Amino acid sequence: MRTEQPNTIYLKDYQVPDYLIDETTLTFELYEDHSLVHAQLVMRRNPQAGAGLPPLVLHGQELELLSLSLNDRELGAGDYQLTPASLTLQPDSASFTLDSTVRIHPESNTALEGLYKSGTMFCTQCEAEGFRKITYYLDRPDVMSSFTTTVSADKQRYPVLLSNGNPVAAGDGEDGRHWATWQDPFKKPAYLFALVAGDLWCIEDSFTTMSGRDVALRIYVEPENIDKCQHAMDSLKKSMRWDEEVYGREYDLDIFMIVAVNDFNMGAMENKGLNIFNSSAVLARAETATDAAHQRIEAIVAHEYFHNWSGNRVTCRDWFQLSLKEGFTVFRDAEFSADMNSRTVKRIEDVAYLRTHQFAEDAGPMAHPVRPDAYMEISNFYTLTVYEKGAEVLRMIHTLLGADAFRKGSDLYFQRHDGQAVTCDDFIKAMEDASGIDLTQFKRWYSQAGTPRLQVSEAYDAAAQTYTLTFAQSCPATPGQAEKQPFVIPVALGLLDAQGNDLPLQLAGEAAAQGTSRVLSVTEAQHSFTFVNVAEKPLPSLLRGFSAPVKMSFPYSRDQLMFLMQHDSDGFNRWEAGQQLAVQVLQELVGQRQRGEAMVLDQRLIAALRTLLENQQLDQAMVAEMLSLPSEAYLAEISDEADVDAIHAAREFVRQQIAEALYEPLWARYQASREQSRQTPYVAEAGQIARRSLQNIALSYLMETGREEVLAACLEQYEHSDNMTERLHALAVLVNSPFEAEKAGALAKFAEHFKDNPLVMDQWFSVQAGSPLPGGLSRVQQLMAHPAFNLKNPNKVRSLIGAFANQNHVNFHALDGSGYRFLADQVIALNGFNPQIAARQLAPLTRWRKFAPARQALMRGELERILASGELSPDVYEVVSKSLA
Numbered sequence: 005m006r007t008e009q010p011n012t013i014y015l016k017d018y019q020v021p022d023y024l025i026d027e028t029t030l031t032f033e034l035y036e037d038h039s040l041v042h043a044q045l046v047m048r049r050n051p052q053a054g055a056g057l058p059p060l061v062l063h064g065q066e067l068e069l070l071s072l073s074l075n076d077r078e079l080g081a082g083d084y085q086l087t088p089a090s091l092t093l094q095p096d097s098a099s100f101t102l103d104s105t106v107r108i109h110p111e112s113n114t115a116l117e118g119l120y121k122s123g124t125m126f127c128t129q130c131e132a133e134g135f136r137k138i139t140y141y142l143d144r145p146d147v148m149s150s151f152t153t154t155v156s157a158d159k160q161r162y163p164v165l166l167s168n169g170n171p172v173a174a175g176d177g178e179d180g181r182h183w184a185t186w187q188d189p190f191k192k193p194a195y196l197f198a199l200v201a202g203d204l205w206c207i208e209d210s211f212t213t214m215s216g217r218d219v220a221l222r223i224y225v226e227p228e229n230i231d232k233c234q235h236a237m238d239s240l241k242k243s244m245r246w247d248e249e250v251y252g253r254e255y256d257l258d259i260f261m262i263v264a265v266n267d268f269n270m271g272a273m274e275n276k277g278l279n280i281f282n283s284s285a286v287l288a289r290a291e292t293a294t295d296a297a298h299q300r301i302e303a304i305v306a307h308e309y310f311h312n313w314s315g316n317r318v319t320c321r322d323w324f325q326l327s328l329k330e331g332f333t334v335f336r337d338a339e340f341s342a343d344m345n346s347r348t349v350k351r352i353e354d355v356a357y358l359r360t361h362q363f364a365e366d367a368g369p370m371a372h373p374v375r376p377d378a379y380m381e382i383s384n385f386y387t388l389t390v391y392e393k394g395a396e397v398l399r400m401i402h403t404l405l406g407a408d409a410f411r412k413g414s415d416l417y418f419q420r421h422d423g424q425a426v427t428c429d430d431f432i433k434a435m436e437d438a439s440g441i442d443l444t445q446f447k448r449w450y451s452q453a454g455t456p457r458l459q460v461s462e463a464y465d466a467a468a469q470t471y472t473l474t475f476a477q478s479c480p481a482t483p484g485q486a487e488k489q490p491f492v493i494p495v496a497l498g499l500l501d502a503q504g505n506d507l508p509l510q511l512a513g514e515a516a517a518q519g520t521s522r523v524l525s526v527t528e529a530q531h532s533f534t535f536v537n538v539a540e541k542p543l544p545s546l547l548r549g550f551s552a553p554v555k556m557s558f559p560y561s562r563d564q565l566m567f568l569m570q571h572d573s574d575g576f577n578r579w580e581a582g583q584q585l586a587v588q589v590l591q592e593l594v595g596q597r598q599r600g601e602a603m604v605l606d607q608r609l610i611a612a613l614r615t616l617l618e619n620q621q622l623d624q625a626m627v628a629e630m631l632s633l634p635s636e637a638y639l640a641e642i643s644d645e646a647d648v649d650a651i652h653a654a655r656e657f658v659r660q661q662i663a664e665a666l667y668e669p670l671w672a673r674y675q676a677s678r679e680q681s682r683q684t685p686y687v688a689e690a691g692q693i694a695r696r697s698l699q700n701i702a703l704s705y706l707m708e709t710g711r712e713e714v715l716a717a718c719l720e721q722y723e724h725s726d727n728m729t730e731r732l733h734a735l736a737v738l739v740n741s742p743f744e745a746e747k748a749g750a751l752a753k754f755a756e757h758f759k760d761n762p763l764v765m766d767q768w769f770s771v772q773a774g775s776p777l778p779g780g781l782s783r784v785q786q787l788m789a790h791p792a793f794n795l796k797n798p799n800k801v802r803s804l805i806g807a808f809a810n811q812n813h814v815n816f817h818a819l820d821g822s823g824y825r826f827l828a829d830q831v832i833a834l835n836g837f838n839p840q841i842a843a844r845q846l847a848p849l850t851r852w853r854k855f856a857p858a859r860q861a862l863m864r865g866e867l868e869r870i871l872a873s874g875e876l877s878p879d880v881y882e883v884v885s886k887s888l889a
C-alpha cells in the first residue's frame with residue numbers, strides 16, 4: 005500500500021524564484037553503465053524576490069551526488085541537505101557559482117523522462133520536470149539561462165553528438181572517445197534542454213529566412229530510415245515560410261535539427277533548435293505511411309517548429325499557464341494545416357475529435373479549466389482541454405477580433421514579452437491593447453471548466469418582418485466548480501431563405517444589412533437578437549465553422565437538416581447538418597433496440613446520402629466526411645447513459661442498410677477511384693488524399709454486403725496498392741469481415757513483409773485491436789505475446805492496448821468486466837516503469853459515470869484494485885483517486 009500521497013500544487017501559491025541562473029555550463033560523459041553530468045551554474049539572488057539570502061533549494065531526483073562546490077569551495081556533507089527530490093544549501097553572497105557532479109543511469113531509465121536510451125541512442129525529454137533527473141537545478145520555466153553543453157562519448161558507437169543552439173567546437177579524446185560543444189545564445193528554461201548521441205544519419209537542406217539568413221536544416225534518423233525523411237523536411241520548410249507570412253516570425257539560430265527516436269512518450273518535443281520526435285511523427289513514405297500519417301507528420305513538424313516563438317522565445321511563467329503555449333500553438337498548426345489542405349475538412353476532423361474526446365474529459369472526474377488551478381502531477385495536464393480546448397479559445401479570440409487585430413495582438417505579445425516567461429493574462433492583455441477590445445468576461449474560458457450548453461430558440465413575426473433568436477447558455481458543474489458565470493460565446497450564423505440562399509443580416513437598430521454571415525456575441529445567460537426586414541421565415545445556420553466549443557441545440561426537423569446539408573453556404577455546417585440527422589436517426593434506432601423492437605431506418609438518411617454520392621461536383625473528401633457516421637465514442641459521449649451494445653447494433657444496422665441501398669453509386673465511385681489509383685503513382689497531395697478517402701469509405705460500406713465481387717476488389721486493393729493508405733484500409737476491412745481465410749492470409753503476409761518496420765507493425769496491431777468482432781480481448785492478449793510487441797515501447801502500448809480500450813467499445817466494455825480487468829492489469833504493470841504512459845492509458849476507466857450501474861461497478865472495482873495494488877506513481881495516483889472521489 006502506498007504511504008505517501010503526492011502534494012497538490014496551487015496556482016494561487018505561485019511565488020517568483022528566490023534565485024536566478026544566468027549561465028549554465030554542462031558536461032556530459034556518456035558511458036554504457038552510467039553517465040556523469042557536471043554542471044556549473046552562475047547564479048544570483050532574484051532582485052524581485054525581496055531582501056536577505058534565503059536557503060537555495062535545487063530540484064533533483066534519482067541523482068547520485070559526487071561533488072559539490074560553491075565559488076570553488078568544495079562542500080562537505082554538513083554543508084547541504086539532500087532529500088529524494090531536492091538539495092538545499094545556504095549561499096553566502098548574492099552572486100555565486102555552483103559546481104556539481106552527479107552520476108545518473110540513462111541505460112536503465114524506462115520512464116523516458118530525463119536522459120534515457122532509445123535503442124542504442126541517448127536522448128532526452130525534459131518537459132515538464134525531467135531536467136531535475138539530469139542535474140540539480142531550478143527546474144521551473146520562469147528560470148531562464150543561457151546553456152553551453154559539451155557531450156563526450158565513444159566515437160564509434162555515437163558518432164553524432166548534438167545539443168541545443170549552434171555547434172562551437174569538437175574534438176577527439178582518449179580511449180576512442182570524442183566530444184562536441186554546443187552553445188545556445190537564447191535564454192531558455194531547462195525544460196527546453198536537449199541532448200542526443202547516436203549512430204545517426206541525416207538528410208540536409210537549407211532555408212533562407214525573410215531577412216535573407218541561411219539556416220541549415222537537418223533531420224537525423226537511424227540509418228535504415230534515411231529514405232523516409234523527405235516528407236518531414238518538406239513540411240518543415242512549409243512551416244518556416246508560413247510562420248513568416250502569417251505571423252511575421254523568423255527563425256533565429258543558424259541550424260534547426262529534428263531527431264527521430266523510437267521510444268517516446270508523446271508525439272514530439274520543441275527543444276530549442278533540436279526538436280526530438282517520436283519516429284511516428286517523422287518517418288513516412290508511400291509504402292509505409294498512410295495519408296493520415298503524412299498529414300499528422302506535417303502538423304506535428306509545424307507545431308514543434310511554431311513553438312520556437314510561441315513557447316520558446318516567449319515561454320510560460322509556471323505550468324498552470326501551459327495552454328499559453330499549447331493552445332496557441334495548436335491553433336497555429338491547425339490554421340497551417342487548413343492552409344496546406346482542405347480548410348473545411350481539417351475543421352471537421354478537429355471538431356469531431358474535440359467533441360468526442362475533449363467534451364468527455366470536460367464531463368469527467370479529471371475536468372479542469374484551460375488554465376488549471378491545481379495539480380498533483382503536471383504530466384497529467386497535457387490534456388485535450390489544455391491543447392484542443394485551449395486552441396478553441398484562441399480561435400474564438402481570432403473570431404472576435406478579426407484577423408488583422410489578432411495579428412497586431414500577436415505581434416505586440418511577441419515584441420513585449422520576447423525572452424520572458426509570462427502568463428495567459430499577459431497574452432490577453434496584448435490582444436486587448438492591440439485591438440481595443442475588452443476581454444475581461446471572455447477570460448472565463450480560461451478559469452471555468454465544463455462544456456457550455458447553448459439552447460437556441462426562434463420566433464418569427466410575419467407582420468413585423470422580424471426574426472428573433474434567443475440563446476440560453478448554461479454550464480454543468482465540474483469538480484470544485486459548482487456555479488458558473490456566463491461565457492462570451494461567439495456565434496457565427498446565417499439565415500437561409502426557402503431557396504437556400506443566405507439572407508442579408510440586419511439587426512434591430514442597424515441602418516443597413518451587414519453581410520450574410522456574421523458573428524453575434526452571446527454574453528448573457530439568456531440573450532436575444534432580433535433581425536429586421538426578414539420577409540419570410542428563415543432557416544438559421546448556427547455556429548458556422550463551429551465558432552465556439554459548446555453543445556448547441558436547436559429544434560431542427562429532419563427535413564430542415566436535409567435542406568441544410570444541401571444548401572448551407574458554410575461547408576462545416578453542411579457536414580454538421582448531416583451529422584445531426586444521423587444522430588437523430590441513430591438515437592431512434594438505439595431506442596427501438598433497447599425496447600426490443602425491430603429497428604426501422606428513416607429512409608431520409610439514405611436519400612440524403614444518395615444525393616451526395618450522385619453529385620460529382622462535390623469535394624470528394626467532403627463526401628467521405630459526410631458519409632461517415634458519428635463514431636460509437638461520440639454517440640456514447642452525447643448519451644446520458646451510454647448503452648454500448650445498442651449503440652453498436654444501431655450503427656452496424658445503419659451501415660448495412662446504407663451499403664445495400666446505395667450499393668450501385670458506392671460501387672461506381674469505388675471502381676472509378678481505384679482505377680485512378682492504379683494509373684497514377686501515389687503522392688500525398690490534397691486531391692489524391694480526398695479521392696482515396698472516399699474510395700476507402702466506399703470500400704468499407706461495400707464489404708458490409710459480403711458480396712464476392714467486393715471481396716475480390718478488397719483483395720486486389722490489398723495486394724496491388726503502391727501505398728499504405730489503400731493497403732492498410734483493405735486490411736482493416738478484411739479484419740472486420742467474416743472472410744476468415746482471407747483475413748488470416750492477409751494478416752500473416754503483412755506481418756511477414758513488414759516485420760522489421762516497427763511503425764508499420766503498430767498499424768498492424770491497431771487494426772486488429774480495434775476490430776469489434778467477438779473475441780476481441782483474447783486476440784489482443786495473443787498479440788501481446790507477438791515478438792514485435794513490447795510493453796516498454798509507448799507506440800506499441802498505444803497501438804494495441806490504447807486502440808483496444810478507446811476504439812473497440814463492444815469488446816472493451818464486455819459485460820463480464822474482462823476488458824476493464826485487462827486494462828487495469830496493464831496500468832498496474834506500466835505504473836512500475838513508465839508512470840506517464842500508465843496514467844494516460846487509464847482514461848477510458850475514468851469515464852465510468854457514463855454507463856449503466858453494472859458496468860459502473862465493474863469499472864470502479866478496477867480503479868479500486870489499481871489504488872490498492874502497491875506503490876503508485878503520483879501520475880496514476882492522481883487520476884485514480886480523482887476518478888473515485
Ligand code: B3K
Pocket residue numbers: 131132270272273274307308311330383386
Ligand atoms: N511540449 C511537448 C509536450 C511535452 C509533454 C511532457 N509530458 C510537445 C508539444 O506539445 O509540442
Ligand code: ZN
Pocket residue numbers: 307311329330333
Ligand atoms: Zn506543443
